[in-house]
Amino acid sequence: MITRETLEQAHDRIRPYIHRTPILTSTGLDELSGCSLYFKCENFQKIGAFKARGALNAVLSLSAEQRAKGIATHSSGNHAQAVARAARMVGVPAFIVMPKNAPEIKKTGVRAYGGQIFECEPTTEARERMLDDVLKQTGAALVHPFNDYAVIAGQGTAAKELIEDAGVKLDVILTPVGGGGLLSGTLLAVKFFSPGTEVVAGEPEGSDDAWRSLQSGKIEPAQSQTIADGLLTSLGDKTFPIIRDHVKEIITVTDAEIVEAMRLIWERMKIIIEPSCAVPFATVLKAKEKFAGKKVGIILSGGNVDLERACKLMTRQIP
């Protein structure tokens, strides 16, 4: 189980190797949304996403013996780069199973850190099957993208910094939810370091398995009909209970709402975020009445977009 001390130790462990990312505010977006927004810019994080935190904490938590034969994982992108970077830092190989339709920019990132890519069909089953093979062949240690307490604790350090640096007591913190690593870590960080703050998650309508899991009380399988390519996975048996017990609400948004939120952040805040990252702000714009007048922290999760594709999305050259 993750305690206050687990989170503090995780933060101490990774602090020298990550950016303490800035919190940006925008009068324009505050006016538009009717609340006070504090954007924690993990798009500026190492490897361009919060995933640097969890992978690093997990890899550094393994003994030299445990990680001697390398690290293996599956990921559609950011976790893949994060594991490749962490493995290189400790001098062991990284074996990364990636769906063959993962964005080229993310594959390039993995290769730049010396990671070895194994391409598979873009289904959860295909990923897991190939990962099993890779683990058997290599004897590498598994660092799962979200269903791992060391990863969850690492991701929670983003919210911990947001709480420490915002300069105000936040009423709400929002994250996107895919496999639930960031959301679980955020829920625990809030529980220990900012009790009273609510946590709300945003999820794409086309991949609303976390929302459905809350309704049904069990882990529902993911669909994959959304441009938010970082949020296609279902919850895990470690993330689901934390989310079920602590999250205030999960709100779903359409792809059109995600693109509009992304465009607003690019134009008004002058920062580049990926579609998955725009989901919490899309949630605020959709459910304005829930956030009216509140101090709202948003974890901007990442900025690794294919520039050409993102530009076409936002300038409506593709739907």
Added chain:
Amino acid sequence: MITRETLEQAHDRIRPYIHRTPILTSTGLDELSGCSLYFKCENFQKIGAFKARGALNAVLSLSAEQRAKGIATHSSGNHAQAVARAARMVGVPAFIVMPKNAPEIKKTGVRAYGGQIFECEPTTEARERMLDDVLKQTGAALVHPFNDYAVIAGQGTAAKELIEDAGVKLDVILTPVGGGGLLSGTLLAVKFFSPGTEVVAGEPEGSDDAWRSLQSGKIEPAQSQTIADGLLTSLGDKTFPIIRDHVKEIITVTDAEIVEAMRLIWERMKIIIEPSCAVPFATVLKAKEKFAGKKVGIILSGGNVDLERACKLMTRQIP
């Protein structure tokens, strides 16, 4: 003349109304350029550019009587928004002469702050003629975009913050040069607060009047063949002597080099900058040997781009 105290007072005057913008670093861009880069992110400044500083200092330095009939200026964009915002803050009208081909995003910004736009032909002569008319008609006070000591002092506060916040002694600071307000202010801030640091300016080849002015020893007229739409003006009689006496060097770059530098900053740093703003980084990439191993501060001057046009530039849909 601008003294150390002038700069300190300017900073105190405007500090409550501007962002203290963050300094970002990027391991990837350091590796690519062979030096240590400290990017002062004025693209996150109020109105999306450092111009918020100078206009504010100038408007706040006027007496209530001097500014009672409003503020007038001419500008291709960012200074226009900055004056409109400053005028609204002190409750007087803003009269802005803008070339009719100024980017729509900048006109929209001026109107959003309640500024009244007078469109003119895109030549220095047309601008100045129309501004003369506006000044006569309205009795407004002039806040020139760069040839004004209060504006120069205000722009210098960006470099002052960069010097204070970088955490290291910078070997060089780079800015772009158009009319020379930012460059002059930076030169004075360095003179007073970081003697020994060199200042280098980047300029588009297609509008290299500042470079030619240094060669000839007098103010040369501007051309206007560049995508860097913020850098089309020639130097003024207040900025030229400061630049002539203090700048280490002006280096020119092509539009292709500017676009490549812009794309790298978007992709690697996840921030949005306008073409003019990419000129100093393009300069570093072009003249790597001059900056090798040095600690290099770069003032990222602004982020107000037409997203569609910028996307097309970077994805090579337009040359």
